[in-house]
Amino acid sequence: MTYSEQAQTGKKEYAALKEASPEVMGAFGDLHKANVKDGALTVKEKELIALGIAIATRCEGCILSHMNRLIKEGVSRDEVIETINTAVMMSGGPGTVYGGKALAYFDERQ
Template identity: 50%
Template sequence: MAKSYKEINQDQRQFGSAYRKASPDTMNAFLALHKAAMVEGAVSIKHKELIATGIAIAARCDGCIGAHVAAALKAGATKQELIETIDVAVLMGGGPAIIYGTQALAAVEELSAE
């Protein structure tokens, strides 16, 4: 059965909300770190999201792939930029990155169709 990154993203938002209620200090600290790291600076938000997508593939994190592909698209990344990001992740991650890289491409296709 194919993964739905729309569903993964929806589920993760619910899981994150529940975790924030259970552990607000930790989740709020993580969200503050995310906000601080993902600001426009010498490296654009688009490029930061592309970097995060590559790391998500190498880390084999479905929720991370869904979130960062969506954020990269929102920040203006093109399909080709995401494919080349997948290429670099495969280079750095080997065989397991092929599996998650192909799944990241499925996320690009699904989430760019919105």
């Protein structure tokens, strides 16, 4: 399965969870909407932070989701690599595994 296919599966699973638990998932969605807008940090900067956290915490679904938004925001490969490098600095060896997944997905989408 490609990373793009995994991302589509994740969207379907999220939608099913939202249907099963609309109150909690609605609140989570509201939190996301309230944060992911330009402020002192741009949306792109916030999404780069989220990508770094997703790599460091080893959440493949989060990596795919935040990479999708970053691509919409016009992220460069160099920005992705620097974010991966920072995540590796904070998480060590596991960051190299999940950072590799993040870079592979970016490259797949290009």
